[in-house]
Structure formats: C-alpha cells, structure tokens
Amino acid sequence: xxxxxxxPKFQVLKTGQSMTLQCAQDMNHEYMSWYRQDPGxxxxxxxxSVGAGITDQGEVPNGYNVSRSTxxxxxxxxxxAAPSQTSVYFxxxxxxxxxxxxxxxxxxxxxxx
Amino acid sequence: xxxxxxxNSMESNEEEPVHLPxxxxxxxxxxYIHWYRQLPSQGPEYVIHGLTSNVNNRMASLAxxxxxxxxxxxxxxxTLRDAAVYYCILNSGGYQKVTFGTGTKLQVIP
Numbered sequence: 001x002x003x004x005x006x007x008p009k010f011q012v013l014k015t016g017q018s019m020t021l022q023c024a025q026d027m028n029h030e031y032m033s034w035y036r037q038d039p040g041x042x043x044x045x046x047x048x049s050v051g052a053g054i055t056d057q058g059e060v061p062n063g064y065n066v067s068r069s070t071x072x073x074x075x076x077x078x079x080x081a082a083p084s085q086t087s088v089y090f091x092x093x094x095x096x097x098x099x100x101x102x103x104x105x106x107x108x109x110x111x112x113x
Numbered sequence: 114x115x116x117x118x119x120x121n122s123m124e125s126n127e128e129e130p131v132h133l134p135x136x137x138x139x140x141x142x143x144x145y146i147h148w149y150r151q152l153p154s155q156g157p158e159y160v161i162h163g164l165t166s167n168v169n170n171r172m173a174s175l176a177x178x179x180x181x182x183x184x185x186x187x188x189x190x191x192t193l194r195d196a197a198v199y200y201c202i203l204n205s206g207g208y209q210k211v212t213f214g215t216g217t218k219l220q221v222i223p
Contacts, residue, residue: 004156035213041215042200042212042213042214042215042216043157043213044213045211090156092157101147101159101162102149102157103159104157104158105156106155106156107155107156
C-alpha cells in the first residue's frame with residue numbers, strides 16, 4: 001500500500017491564481033480530511049469527508065473547496081490564492097470517523113506571492 | 114470541546130527514558146487519548162492511544178491517570194530519531210472535533 005499520497009510536494013502561486021492540491025489513499029478509508037499547518041503552529045482542520053459524496057467544513061474553510069467523488073480521492077481547491085494561504089497542507093485518512101488512527105500524507109508546501 | 118495542555122518543549126539524553134506529560138482536565142467519558150508525533154518536514158504519525166488502561170506498543174507506552182485527567186507518553190529509550198513534536202489529542206466522535214495544539218517539541222541530546 002502507498003498509504004496517503006499528496007501532489008505536488010511544493011508549489012508557488014501568485015495572488016489570485018487557483019490550483020488543486022491532490023490527495024489519494026489506497027486503504028479504502030471512509031474518512032478523509034485536509035489540514036493546514038502554519039509555522040510554529042499546530043494543525044487546523046480545513047474540510048473533511050465521511051464518505052464519497054459527503055463533505056463538511058472544519059475550523060478554517062474559507063477560501064477552499066473540496067469534493068469527494070470517489071472513496072480514494074479528496075482534492076482541495078484554492079479558488080483565488082492569497083498570501084495568507086501560504087502554509088503546509090496535510091491530507092489524512094482513517095478507516096471511519098469514529099476515532100480510529102489517522103494516517104497523514106507527506107504534505108504540500110504552498111507559497112503564495 | 115475538551116482541550117489538552119502540554120509543555121512547549123522537553124529535552125532528553127539519548128538512550129534514556131522520556132516521559133511526556135499531557136493534561137486534559139475536561140476529558141469526557143467517551144474521549145480516547147491519542148498521541149501523534151511529527152518528525153521534521155513530515156506529516157504526523159500515530160504513536161499510541163488508550164481509553165482508561167495503560168497501553169503498550171512497539172513505539173511507546175501510554176500511562177493514564179486513574180481520574181483520566183492526565184496522561185504520560187513514555188519512550189523507553191530515546192533515540193535521535195525520536196526528536197519530533199509530540200501531540201496529545203482527545204477524540205470521542207471523529208476527527209472533525211479534534212484540536213491539534215502546538216504539542217511538545219522533544220529534543221534528544223547525543
């Protein structure tokens with residue numbers, strides 16, 4: 001199993017540009033989520049999904065969209081990038097939403113100029 | 114939501130045991146105590162979790178106070194590879210309710 005994979009590893013955007021951060025898992029996990037981690041900070045939940053076709057907002061959803069058309073994939077879309085979205089983004093998955101172990105991807109480092 | 118309190122940083126000598134404390138005075142009866150760690154430039158990884166009883170696995174041990182208001186992650190012999198930020202979190206119904214604080218940064222001294 002590859003576990004949780006994320007692409008790209010690093011991205012530079014200009015203010016106003018849009019992009020999609022990709023996340024995929026091959027463990028047949030129902031629950032997937034996106035976090036952002038700013039320097040010296042803990043992780044903050046952006047959006048999450050409890051299964052294909054079901055998504056919901058986390059703590060800091062503004063400026064981001066998600067969709068979950070398959071169990072495996074959970075892309076995160078930045079609609080109009082802003083410097084405040086400069087951060088490291090982590091995708092995670094777990095077997096279910098009930099508190100099982102969460103598996104994290106390696107992260108995408110995003111710089112918005 | 115129940116929160117946890119951890120020291121910002123700790124130091125340990127290599128090959129010595131490390132006890133990482135976590136306070137969670139508002140823990141509810143259904144909250145599991147989870148520990149994750151984050152190595153530099155990597156995503157967090159699961160370490161251990163428990164509900165009431167002490168737990169052991171190949172990575173660490175988790176000691177839970179009888180009143181469950183605190184817990185301690187024990188690394189039996191710290192290695193340089195254990196230098197990381199350790200997060201103590203509470204989870205009773207899904208990660209959408211979980212808060213990852215700033216954790217404890219563990220420095221291991223050779």
